[in-house]
Amino acid sequence: MSAWRMSRSFLGTPPSVREARRFVTSFLAGWPIVESAELIVSELAANAVRHTASGRFGGQFQVLIHAQHDRVWLGVVDAGAAHGPSIFSPEDDEEGGRGLMIVGALADTYGIRGDERCRTVWALLLVNAGKNAPATPLPGSEATRA
Ligand SMILES: Nc1ncnc2c1ncn2[C@@H]1O[C@H](COP(=O)(O)OP(=O)(O)OP(=O)(O)O)[C@@H](O)[C@H]1O
Numbered sequence: 001m002s003a004w005r006m007s008r009s010f011l012g013t014p015p016s017v018r019e020a021r022r023f024v025t026s027f028l029a030g031w032p033i034v035e036s037a038e039l040i041v042s043e044l045a046a047n048a049v050r051h052t053a054s055g056r057f058g059g060q061f062q063v064l065i066h067a068q069h070d071r072v073w074l075g076v077v078d079a080g081a082a083h084g085p086s087i088f089s090p091e092d093d094e095e096g097g098r099g100l101m102i103v104g105a106l107a108d109t110y111g112i113r114g115d116e117r118c119r120t121v122w123a124l125l126l127v128n129a130g131k132n133a134p135a136t137p138l139p140g141s142e143a144t145r146a
Pocket residue numbers: 043047048050051052078080081083084085086087088096097098099100101119121
């Protein structure tokens with residue numbers, strides 16, 4: 001399967017979070033990582049709306065999908081905030097958010113780039129390895145591990 005890229009902009013409003021989920025599930029339908037991708041984008045889009053200037057009147061966020069045969073990179077580009085995401089770990093005593101913890105648990109890697117004017121929070125899902133390996137190889141897939 002050849003590599004492809006897809007992106008779409010959404011209004012920075014709560015209903016757009018559901019639209020962003022649909023965007024991801026429609027393009028990744030049939031991929032073993034589709035449910036993880038949906039949850040990740042849901043959390044990242046919700047954060048863009050809730051914690052950044054994307055959520056202000058007229059604000060937007062963008063969802064990017066870069067797919068290759070064995071990996072999918074997902075990014076949510078927001079309109080920035082004074083402070084970047086705080087990543088809590090389950091061991092933290094503080095009452096932290098759950099969203100980025102979920103992203104960290106599902107993604108093979110994730111990260112943040114950008115600054116207070118525009119940040120991209122991204123996650124990488126490896127398709128047939130790592131945390132997202134199917135229990136048995138999918139028919140017709142290249143799921144055998146070297
Ligand atoms: N894109 C972002 N830009 C700036 N800050 C962010 C961004 N995403 C998250 N944050 C900050 O990181 C914190 C942790 O995010 P996280 O999604 O884990 O929790 P939450 O959004 O507060 O709660 P929950 O996701 O459980 O509803 C947020 O409270 C917010 O302060």
